[in-house]
Amino acid sequence: MQRHFWLRIVLGTATLLLTLLGLDAAFPLPPAPQYSPIVLAADGAVLHAFLNPTQKWRMKTELREITPALRATIIEKEDRYFYYHPGVNPLALVQAAGRNLFGRGRTTGASTITMQVARLLEPKERTVGNKLLEMLRALQLEAHYSKPEILQLYLNLVPYGGNIEGVKSAALLYFQQPPDYLSLAQTVTLAIIPNRPRGLVLGRHNAAIRQERNRWLRRFGEQSLFPRPDIADALLEPLDVQRHAAPTLAPHLARRLVRQFPGRASIASTLQRGKQAKAEDLTRNYVRRLRELGISNAAVLVVNNRTRAVEAYVGSADFQDSFTKGQNDGVQAVRSPGSTLKPFLYALALDQGLVTPKLLLPDVPTNFGGYQPENFDKRCNGEVPLDRALAYSLNIPAVRVLSELGVPTFTTQLRAAGFRTVAKRAPHLGLSTILGGCGATLEELTNLYVTLAAGGQYGPLRFASNSEERRSRNEPAAPGRKQQQSAKPTQHSTLFSEASAFLITDILAQLTRPDLPVGYETSLRLPKIAWKTGTSYGRRDAWSIGYNREYTIGVWVGNFSGQGSPALTGSDIATPLLFDLFNTLAYNSPNNWFQPPASLDFRLVCAETGRPPGENCPNQIIDYFLPGVSAGLRCQHQKEVLLSADGQYTYCRACAPATGYRRELYPNLLPEVAAFKEAQGIPYRRQPPHNPACQLVRGGRDQAPGITSPLANTEYVLTKGEQQQLLLSCTTDNEVRQVSWYVNDQFLRTAAATERVFFRPPTGAVKISCADDHGRNTDIQIVVNEL
Incomplete structure (x- = not known):
């Protein structure tokens, strides 16, 4: 009897529970x-x-x-x-x-x-x-x-x-x-x-x-x-309150994170509230002063180098200003990077052993397979050491180094650094990439400079806290460890060596450079920084990115409409805001600077070329180099020449007489450098012409003239009724005195090797030929049309 009683109790309880569970399932709770x-x-x-x-x-x-x-x-x-x-x-x-x-x-x-x-x-x-x-x-x-x-x-x-x-x-x-x-x-x-x-x-x-x-x-x-x-x-306690507006700091990043983490009631970012508010105020007030120059916007990114956490994120000067497209996010906008990629190029070239800081690079008009870059100021300097070429942001030396390094090598590393637009367009990019001929964002460029500050170690920037990132990947927190202690990026790689990163930083920290803003001497609290500026073609984008051991700050200034401004340059417009940000946000940064790594060493180099001294290098200076990496090619800035007794001719080994000649040293210049010196009237010791009686060099093409204008395989459009002409110019060997120009195999005229010749070409396919006084010849083809 008692057994049946308890059985009924159990069955009744089970029935009640099942009924409750059924009702719970049939009438679920309202959604959260x-x-x-x-x-x-x-x-x-x-x-x-x-x-x-x-x-x-x-x-x-x-x-x-x-x-x-x-x-x-x-x-x-x-x-x-x-x-x-x-x-x-x-x-x-x-x-x-x-x-x-x-x-x-x-x-x-x-x-x-x-x-x-x-x-x-x-x-x-x-x-x-x-x-x-x-x-x-x-x-x-x-x-x-x-x-x-x-x-x-x-x-x-x-x-x-x-x-x-x-x-x-x-x-x-x-x-x-x-x-x-x-x-x-x-x-x-x-x-x-x-x-x-x-x-x-x-x-x-x-x-x-x-x-x-x-x-x-x-x-x-x-x-x-x-x-x-x-x-x-x-x-x-008094009660004197009123309704305030909801907090609206960092509107661009806030929207970005809400899209990245949909459905979250709260998202923990890496931003520092004080730094964010100051960065927004500085940017807004600074751009307000630029309105009269036709410049309406700016974007700023502040990164903690040790954690790669973004501590301030300003996507535009005023999010609420629809007239200037303030809701566009300048941190993620793809723009032309101007010259901001040059430090990265030189770092890669240092690691390849192609250059060292004091290596002299030609800075003369040069035709790179049809591409003729110009420096920002339209001037050339002859030959400049690499550190000056970077500090002065010279374009022609940068293009020369990129041509030696190889565009695919460069773009492959940019892709590894997270440059998404470069990854999409890599097969179509050429030498103009180093001058801004590719797309990049402020986020990508700033992280590249964070990588310089990190000794070449790349990792993604962090916008959300580690706990948010783990939640998005459904990863548990590491046991026994506080969440904020894990500050390393989830993906990392070595883009360049610590040695090359230090050398580039050392160059970018120089104060003897043309891109210092006017009145920078008043920035008394400015901590020591390394920085680089950039200006895109048409003066549509101005960049300035700086860093020290603690922070990297990236600045873009321009118009979201893409309209340029004559005043818009990185040095004059972007750098003052960069300095203001460092003065305000990082003026109390520890006064410690980067130290040269053990992988660097010093050596003596010839002051004339920046290469290890050869037999005739009396002037020597000290330069950094990477042992086992940097090229050891000896300097040959002078070459020995067999000279006739009267000094009128030179001899090659084949035509030198048994007696009656002497040996002398002459500058061993590249043809384009020699042509530049001739054109600019820069005196240098030019060797006499080769022995005219020597027949062995006739027809040789190794040192044939190089036609620099017009460009080979290029279409030229001339206006009917106007006296437009094309320029003929070339580079030649040091020994060449005269060249002869031919158009469609018809003789045009003879000119000095460095003379600029102008002519009116016929329409259609045109063959241009240049022959030097040694009998060596070069041909190119162009197409001329009239409108």
Whole structure:
């Protein structure tokens, strides 16, 4: 009998449980509330908040933000038996029924906090039937959520008038503080308003709210809920508040992170709130002064080099300015990088052993297979050492180094550095890449300079905290380790050596350079930095990117419309903002600088070429080099020449007489350098012509003239009726005195080797020929059309 009794009990219980589970499945809980996405700074402060999909301010209050004072106030005021009932308080129901039935005291519904959550999740008309549904939902909520989670839901849903819901929204919009930073008086203020959200509106009914607040504070004091001194201080606290706008710092990054992490109520970024606010103010005020120059926008990125965390992100000067397209994100916009890629090129060339800092590079008009670059100032310097070529951002030496390194090698490394546009266009890029003939973003370029500061070690920039990144990959935090300690990027690689990174940094930190802004001497607090400027073709983009051991700051200035400005240059427009940012954000950076790594060494080089001294190198200087990497080719800036007794002719080994000649040293110049010196009237010791009686060099093509204008295989369009002409110019061997020009195999004229000849070409396919006085000949083909 007893056995059957217990069996019925078990079966009954099982049936009840199954019934409850069935009802739970058939009538699931309402979906979780839709929160206002918020983006947090690295310290947890709210940087930017968005309306939720229903156009309400409902910012999620996290469990850690529910302070003991807030918890105690809400529970004491709303449901003192919250932790003891299963969602419905039977005793409160009986008391409420008695009051309502006999009309004694205030009419109440005996709602618990859990029942209020049920009503807030599913708003319904207040009827007896709906009250019963609230009770059932309350029981269901208690089965699914813990007490702290139910209290959290309540604090996230309580109304504060208008479109403000939740304690956190009210705390931020009225007190400009998160809930866990509120005083006791502010906490009690927010606890009393949800009962009368329309009658007690902060900013409009402050006096009435203060009176009601103090009434509850005295009541809490009588109940010893808080210490008496705390109650006394809270009673004296004034209430002079008004509604403030939601935080709107870092609007571009905020939108980027919300898209990257959809559905998150809060996203922890790496931004530093103070740095972000200062960077936005500096950028906005600086661009305001540039408006009269036809320049309307700028973007800024500030990166902590040690963690690669972005600490300030300014996508435009004014996000709200639709006239200047302020909602465009200049950090991610693809623009022409100008000369900002040159340090990276030279770093790669150093690692390939092609160059050293004091190696002299030709800076003369040069035709690179049809491409003729010019320096920014349209001038040439003859020959310059690499460190000067970089410090002065000379274009022609950079193109020469890229031609030696190889465009595919360069673009492959840019792709490894995260340059997305370069990756797409790599097969179509040429030598103009180094002068801005490719697309790049401020984010990509700034990270390239972070890589220089990191000794050549590349890793992606971090915009969100490590915990956010792990959540997006569903990775658990490492046991026993704090989240913020893991600061290394998830992907990293070595783009260039620490030695070449140091050499480039050493060059970029020089103060003797033309791209210093006017009045830089007044920047007394400016920490030591290395920096590089850039200006795109047409003066559409101005860049300046600088770094020290602690920070890298990238600046772009221009117009999102793409319109250029005569004043828009990296040195005059972008660098002053860069210096202002360093002065403001990093003026107290540790005064430690990069030290040369052990992989670097010194050696003596010839001052004339920058190469290890040969037999005739009396002038020598010290230069860095990479042992085992840097080329060891000896200097040959002078060559021995067999000279006739009267000094009129030179001999080659084949035609030199047995006696009657002497040996002398002459400059061993590249043909294009010799041609430049001739054209500029720069004196140099030119060797006499070769022995005219020697027949062995006739017809040889090794030193044939090189036609630099017009460009081979190029179409030229001339205007009918105008006396337009084409330029004929060439480079020749040092020994050449004269050249003869031919058009379509018809003799045109004889000219000096360095003379510039002009002529009117016929239309159609045209053959241009140049023959030197040694009998060597070069031909090219062009096409001429008339319009």
